[in-house]
Amino acid sequence: MDIEAYLKEQKSRIDRHLSEIIDSWKGSNGELPEVCQAMAYSLTAGGKRLRPILTVSCFRACSGEGEAVYNAGCALELIHTYTLIHDDLPIMDDDDFRRGLPTCHRKFGDRRAAFAGVGLLLKAFEVLESSAADLGLDRDRRAEAVASVAAATGGGGVIGGQVVDLESENRQIDDRALEYIHSHKTGALIRVSCTLGARLARAGEEMINALTAYGGNIGYAFQIVDDLLNEEGDFQEVGKGVGTDRARGKATFPARFGPQESRRMAARAVEAATEALSGSALAEDPMLPAIAGFILSRRK
């Protein structure tokens, strides 16, 4: 199967699971409570479903079996959507469009959007707990899996990166700070998407380490490409504001290294991601290198 067809098929399976999760939020009257409407709006507003695809693909690459891995992947999409909703808020980036649609707070108001974000975060851990249980993980592995996702989301992960990012706007920062921001803000969740697949498949330390390196590198490449698309992309294709990073004085890879060197850095990271798999059973898997390659070539 070629990578485009694989990604398309996985995305449609993930979207089906997300729909079921949203349905489970309906009240006894068959309707979604108000906050859940805003949660569902942002969750179904498109998206590549990269994080769940990584979880499912790494799970399979580690010989994991069980449909419940899709729900675990969806939990990461819920967390990702929480970060998007809060990032777009007026007190944060104040963005009006996301994936070609009005952002959550433009549609539902600031307050409801703020609640919707936290609501998604809470639901994510509920879904994650129950899918780890459905996969039959014992209590230590389950606690480890949940704790790894919580750590990747909190002050030592995504939130830590967001804070440094916002506080660095319009200030000179060094390469180390730029590295810190991106390895935490975007990298942490992509990395844990990969390692979560391994943990749910009961993989050993060696495989978890290989997937940490794989995930770290594709997360890095993903962020560089994201910066390039913000700088050079087309609004119609990208579905969100273009040129907004520069206007805001954001620390980005193209602003720092220029577009050509940035593209080279992304390509090197994708190579390193593939190399990280060699020498283990993961080297046999055809999909993981293909996903890494896709991240480099994506246009949105």
Place this chain on the structure above:
Amino acid sequence: MDIEAYLKEQKSRIDRHLSEIIDSWKGSNGELPEVCQAMAYSLTAGGKRLRPILTVSCFRACSGEGEAVYNAGCALELIHTYTLIHDDLPIMDDDDFRRGLPTCHRKFGDRRAAFAGVGLLLKAFEVLESSAADLGLDRDRRAEAVASVAAATGGGGVIGGQVVDLESENRQIDDRALEYIHSHKTGALIRVSCTLGARLARAGEEMINALTAYGGNIGYAFQIVDDLLNEEGDFQEVGKGVGTDRARGKATFPARFGPQESRRMAARAVEAATEALSGSALAEDPMLPAIAGFILSRRK
């Protein structure tokens, strides 16, 4: 031991555990990362520690044993502090003072306060997971305990109540909506503070049900007294804005039923809380009725 001395002793033990939790957030340089500073500020800005005290007291009343229950109680204080920080934000209630000090966003800015809130929420579930493990709970009971706290916090609990509350400002609402707001916004977390103690002590359904009724009633009384203090209290004593509910057109008990009837309603709820304990082993416990009585008489 009289109730005042008991509450004071428990509060100081809980504060010690909170300090240890905060210490665990320090980096390798011995300093708190920036978001954690804001988290620690709000967490140590005072507070009665009612929720952890309830968890510990209900745990003991159910014959639970183990010091780790204090950390589980602290997890609820972290969640409570998250709700306070977000409630005070300009997009929510826009309050300047809390417990006699500048609110988190007045001290650290809106963005950092928003992150600090979410950071506390994430840490809470980490702390809860590990304390349930320390108490030796098996995986099903642990998952149940964590899920009950997540449900009490999310759209079906605190957040659900906050949303309806904010959307009801300056609008006529009926008794059912007022009931919904308070049983969710304040009630859900107080209720789960009680039942969490029972679950951690491996209590049976009967005790969990009795403590659900106990917690529901004291939560109700707590909210009525809170409304009365907002209306009639003294800024020095209460430590936050007084008369702010009325200025904002909030749906409160005194605004709806008048102060005298509100006080009677609170007293009836405290009676019902104590009655809920009768007929079970919990009726023997001296502290639970005393805590209920304290809630009625509190001046801040």
